[in-house]
Amino acid sequence: MEWKIKLEASTGLGEATTYEVGVLRRDLGDLTSDSVGLSLAEAKALLAELQQRIVQTQIDEYIVCARVCKDCMKLRPLRDQRTRTLQTLFGTVRVAAPRVRVCSCLDTLGMGDLSFSPLASVLPDRCTGELRLLHADLGARHSFREAARLLKTFVPCSPPNHVSVRNRLHRVANAIEGGEAAPTLTPTEAGHRRTDDAEIVVMIDGAHIRAVPGHQSRRLDVTVGKVETAGRPPRRFALAPMGAEQPAQAIRAALIEQGWRLGRPVTVISDGEPALPNLVCAAKGGPVSHILDWWHISMRVRHIEQALAGIYALRPTYPAGLDYVSTDVERLGHLIWNGYAAEAGEALWALTHLASEAIYLNGEHIGPAVRRFLLHCQELRAYLANNESALIDFGTRYRAGQPISSSRAEGMVDEIANTRMAKRQRMRWSRRGAHRVATVRAAALNGRLEGWVSTRPAA
Ligand SMILES: [Zn+2]
Known part of the structure; x- marks a missing residue:
């Protein structure tokens, strides 16, 4: 036939x-x-x-x-x-x-x-806009070689090799960066909306990726986050601060798009790495309210609880002192949750002394377990002390329906840094290369990659 x-x-x-x-x-x-x-x-x-x-x-x-x-x-x-x-x-x-x-x-x-x-x-x-879009989109999800291979598998398109995928992604990233830097939206712009009174929250997190040899450090930072406010879908951003010409620009563009205007306060939730809220300060051109991510605090409290359970598992002969420790550990989470950080610090100090005495009472066989417990307590104490100004009454904020965790930004770490750039991919990144991939991937996650490709063709 x-x-x-x-x-x-x-x-x-x-x-x-x-x-x-x-x-x-x-x-x-x-x-x-x-x-x-x-x-x-x-x-x-x-x-x-x-x-x-x-x-x-x-x-x-x-x-x-x-x-x-x-x-x-x-x-x-x-x-x-x-x-x-x-x-x-x-x-x-x-x-x-x-x-x-x-x-x-x-x-x-x-x-x-x-x-x-x-x-x-x-x-x-x-090159057609559609091919450029697919090169950028796939190149931000997979290695450039894999993106080229995937495309060649299903369609007769013939990018000569992975280099054209990379070059096109780079040009799209430059267009996005140029567009975000362009003063198309000025922060003083009028047009107040009712929702402009809603809190603007920036959830920000970071990850490390491997840097190419010759870079001053073996690791590069990738920063990802979301800007959320009531009545608007969240707006994501991602960047490699060392590779960006103006690192704060992507965040500033996201803030402006979410209705931020000069003078309007911004809340940042992060895990305590000072560079992250500082980046948002730079984007905003002024101070921000910083809240320590509740999830990171609760994980540290969990580690203390687990270490304590580890001591009990060794069946100490005289557990009485440990029972006081146990009561204080239970209080710990409640104190921090309700904004009593100073009291939590005191409780931590007191229970480390009680736990140390447990070694003298019960013998050195519980020593390593107790020292592990003490280490977690010291770490939490230092963490709370270093982030004193970012500790709030989490309970009240939570009951008011306001976010207390940057865990939603952590999903972005998975999406961007871990899947595309993580160590297991055995890739080494240049500063610009990492920044460009992060920029394009964030635009794709925001559903706006197409706009950058079709309305702003690369020069
Ligand atoms: Zn004529």
């Missing part, structure tokens, strides 16, 4: 032309699950041929229209034939792209040599 696949093109003038796109053959007796219907290879070949025909007829028609002189309505003569390469999702297409002479009706000065290329202005880039 044989199928002829044909394409019928009808021009604006009503002329129809038929092109043969391909032929498909199958033996009638040979119907198996492998031979039924189109194979991937056949589909890719057909798509490539179809694309070549469609693009060429589309361009031919466009050039005929572009040749018409708007002054005398005559067809301007062709100067020469050139070919132009266009990379598309369905193959690299070579098209005839002639240059057109300036019309003689305008050429009063006898400049007969003037000509122009009608395609240069409409197709400035040698």
Whole structure:
């Protein structure tokens, strides 16, 4: 059996032309699950041929229209034939792209040599927007090699290699960065909305990735986060601060988009790394209210509880002193939750003394377990002391329905830093490279990558 696949093109003038796109053959007796219907290879070949025909007829028609002189309505003569390469999702297409002479009706000065290329202005880039979008999107999720391999598996597009995926992602990232830096939205802009009274919360978190050799440190920081406010979907951001020209700019753009204006307060929730709230201060150009992430505190309290259980598991002969410790550990979480951080610090100090005495009472066999417990207590005490100003009455804030944790930003660490950039991928990152991938991935997660690709073509 044989199928002829044909394409019928009808021009604006009503002329129809038929092109043969391909032929498909199958033996009638040979119907198996492998031979039924189109194979991937056949589909890719057909798509490539179809694309070549469609693009060429589309361009031919466009050039005929572009040749018409708007002054005398005559067809301007062709100067020469050139070919132009266009990379598309369905193959690299070579098209005839002639240059057109300036019309003689305008050429009063006898400049007969003037000509122009009608395609240069409409197709400035040698790549379609859709292909650029997919290169950027897949390149921000997978390694550049894997992105190129995935695309080549399913469509006849032919990026020469992973380098073109990387270069296109870089150009998209530069467009995003340039757009976010552009003062299209000024913070003083009017247009107050009712929701402008709602709290603006920045949940921010960080991760470390491996840096390329030669970088001053073996690790690079990646910062991710979300800006949330009532009545608007959250807006995500991601950056590699060392690789960004203006690290605070992505956060500032996200703040402005969420309705932040000069003078409006901003709350930051983070795990206590001072660089993170400082970055938001820089974005805002002023101080922020910083809240220590409740989840990180509760994990540290949990570690103390587990270490205490570890001491009990050794069945100490004289557990009386430990029972006092146990009562204080139970209070600990409640004290911090309700904003009594100073009291929590005192409780920690008291219970470390009681726990130390337990070694003298029960002997050195519980020593290592007690010391592990003391270490966790010291760490929590230092953590609370270092972040004193970021400790609040979590209970009241929680009951008011306001966020107390940056755990939603941690999901972004997984999305961006861990899946694409983590150590297990064995990748080493340059500062700019890491920043660009983070920028593009955040734009994709915000559902706005397409806007950056189609409305701002790379120069
Ligand atoms: Zn003319």
